[in-house]
Amino acid sequence: MDRGLKEAQLERSARIFNVQKYNVHDGPGVRTLIFFKGCPLRCKWCSNPEGLRYDHQVMLKRNACINCGACVPVCPKNIHYMDNGEHKVRRDIKCINCKKCEKACLQNAIEIVGEDKKINELVDIVNEDKDFYRMSGGGLTVGGGECTNQAESLISLLESAHIEGVNTAIETCGYTDIEKLKKIREHVDLFLFDIKQMDPVKHKELTGVNNEVILNNLKYLLENGSKVRVRMPILKGVNDSHEEIKAVSDFLEPYRFFKNFDGIDILPYHRYGVGKYDQLDMVYPMEGDFSLSEEDLDNIESWIKEEGINVNLVRH
Ligand code: SF4
Ligand code: SF4
Incomplete structure (x- = not known):
């Protein structure tokens, strides 16, 4: 099928590990979520350990x-x-x-786990639910793993979705080369962009990488008109203190009134992925329970609201 893209682009493959239909948590409306395999981070609480390595x-x-x-x-x-x-x-x-x-x-x-799918095939899957997107304002969200790791495939998929009239979002940890990001952003309607921790030492300890590149990329997107919703995975006793939440609000303060800054999603810690570690002979790196109570979540929401930032609680 000619979708207005060069054949080579449509023949390109993306390595994915899951497709989730009728998702209502990751971007507006009803969405199809495609999970790209491979990630440069090793967040200790990751609920998709099968998405960390690029290999099958x-x-x-x-x-x-x-x-x-x-x-x-x-x-x-x-x-x-x-x-x-x-x-x-x-x-x-x-x-x-x-x-x-x-x-x-x-x-x-x-x-x-790990399937190489042609962009053409993925677009066909996405197109199956076009009516739902139209009725709900939904579309395609690409996540992972880290989707920007397969930048060329990601661009081809997003560009194809746009040609089909489908709205696009990506979920990203933000740890990617700025030149790649500049090309990707041309095809993204909404970035769901993680901030996990502002302190660089603690960030490295929790995720395996420094946060300098991530925060610079976020600034670039905000300052250059890309629509961004910040997402904060929050763990009790790890990154939930008033001081840590305030540090994120302070970083975002200059963008508070930007039309393209869409606020913050709070993603409370959960343990849904723990069983998958055993299936992969991996050890779940977190010991203990880091779940937040309703009171903890109310406090975090109110601290962010006090700073004049729109906040939303997302329970996966
Ligand atoms: S593990 Fe299974 S899929 Fe992988 S090479 Fe062996 S038989 Fe093939
Ligand atoms: S050893 Fe286990 S995994 Fe292998 S074929 Fe038998 S039941 Fe299946």
Whole structure:
């Protein structure tokens, strides 16, 4: 189908790990959310550990596996093996996504995460729900992982969506090259842009990277007319103090009255992704419960409102 883009762009692939339809949390209206695989950050509370690495990965549901060993001989890379009658997965070998193990397992205990989809195919998926977007003011949101990591594919997808008349949003950690960001922003109607912590040392400790690039990119977008909604994942005892919330409001103060600054979304900590760590042989890095009470959330909302910034609570 000619969508007004060069064939090479439509033939390009994006590596994704999920598509979520009828999403109402990540941008206005009803949206289709496409999750790109791979992320340069390692946030300790990440609820999508299967989106961190760009590689294809084996997810093993241990409670479904009966240790029959049927997946072992079919794997051309010897990734599956038996150890004293227990099925294990070698994590240091690159999976080539042949899916032979998935097919061999009669228990449905294996899922290979990571799918390379042509931009054309993704646009077809997005187009299925055009009526919902029209009725609700919704559209496409690309998240991850970190979608700007696959910048060329991202641009092709966003540009195609625009040609189809579909509104676009991206969720980003903001840790990306400014020149890439300048090209991407031409095709983005709304940035959902994370601020996780203003203190650079604490930011590095929590996410693995410094926040200088992130904050400079955010300033660039705000000062150059891109529509931005800031998102703050908040964990009790980690980044929820009045001082920390005030530091974010102070950073955003110069943009308070900018038409393109759309306010702040609070994303309270949750533990929905914890079970996936075990399926990937990863250890969940946070010990303890960092959930916020209703009172904590009310306080945070009122601190932001006091600074004259529009605030919204998003419960995923
Ligand atoms: S998808 Fe193929 S290479 Fe990857 S683990 Fe399964 S059988 Fe091995
Ligand atoms: S084939 Fe399925 S049930 Fe059998 S060992 Fe492999 S993952 Fe477990």
